Amino acid sequence: MDTYLSGPYIIYIIIPVSFSTHCLSSLTLDEALISLAPHTSNVEVMNDGMHYIEDAETLLSHSFTYSIHAPARSVNIASVLEPIRRASTEIICDSIELAVSADAKTVVFHPGYYAFTEEYDKAVSSLKKSLAAISEYAEDAGVACCVENMGNWGYFFLKDTADVPLIGDTPFCLDIGHANECATLEAFLDVPFMHIHVHDNDGKSDAHAALGEGNIDIKKVAEAIKRFGVECPVIECGTLEASLASAKVLEGLL
Numbered sequence: 001m002d003t004y005l006s007g008p009y010i011i012y013i014i015i016p017v018s019f020s021t022h023c024l025s026s027l028t029l030d031e032a033l034i035s036l037a038p039h040t041s042n043v044e045v046m047n048d049g050m051h052y053i054e055d056a057e058t059l060l061s062h063s064f065t066y067s068i069h070a071p072a073r074s075v076n077i078a079s080v081l082e083p084i085r086r087a088s089t090e091i092i093c094d095s096i097e098l099a100v101s102a103d104a105k106t107v108v109f110h111p112g113y114y115a116f117t118e119e120y121d122k123a124v125s126s127l128k129k130s131l132a133a134i135s136e137y138a139e140d141a142g143v144a145c146c147v148e149n150m151g152n153w154g155y156f157f158l159k160d161t162a163d164v165p166l167i168g169d170t171p172f173c174l175d176i177g178h179a180n181e182c183a184t185l186e187a188f189l190d191v192p193f194m195h196i197h198v199h200d201n202d203g204k205s206d207a208h209a210a211l212g213e214g215n216i217d218i219k220k221v222a223e224a225i226k227r228f229g230v231e232c233p234v235i236e237c238g239t240l241e242a243s244l245a246s247a248k249v250l251e252g253l254l
Helices: 029-036 082-101 117-141 161-167 176-181 218-227 240-253
Strands: 002-006 009-013 018-020 042-046 065-069 106-109 144-148 172-175 195-198
Touching (some): 029 042, 106 195, 117 144, 117 161, 144 195
Parallel strands (some): 106 144
């Protein structure tokens, strides 16, 4: 929370936080939204697994302000197999259409991976081709689309800042838990980001734990959130209890 002086008054600027439905992934999406309603007016829909939807009907039955996390588990926009790359890109664009229908302003997606080191250059070419198509689609739709850094998982792109030039003008989403797992958080905090996923871990696994349960310096993260003007940080913990505790910590710093 920032404080500003205005004449004889003190004005407090409060940055609201959003809750990812990831914390209630075992429930249906409607059940998850009902459970979140007492705690927040901002939700990021993890459009995957139990929460995958093809239309906005469920979202429109609630009064949240939304962002959308596009499907990731079966998607690879960097695939060197053109049918898979093309289908993966189309799936991201489907989430952009969902965002339009739900009046969500932001869509987050993963950068994909290469299966063999020998295919790296081809995968980079595929990634850039997909990013160009997604960015064009998002611009036409009037939706902000950003690509997220990855955890320490095989041959995924964006595990460290050396890959940032590969995304070109595509806006960036910082996942602090992923960066901490890869021991690259400090470097990523210097990369401008328009969106952020907040959760903690001990640097050894992607635990999606509550802030304070791992070793992330959340004060430095909060400083970067304010420095880059991120309007609604997303709490992406593994449980609702962890999300509520993390929101309290983060709101106290913003």
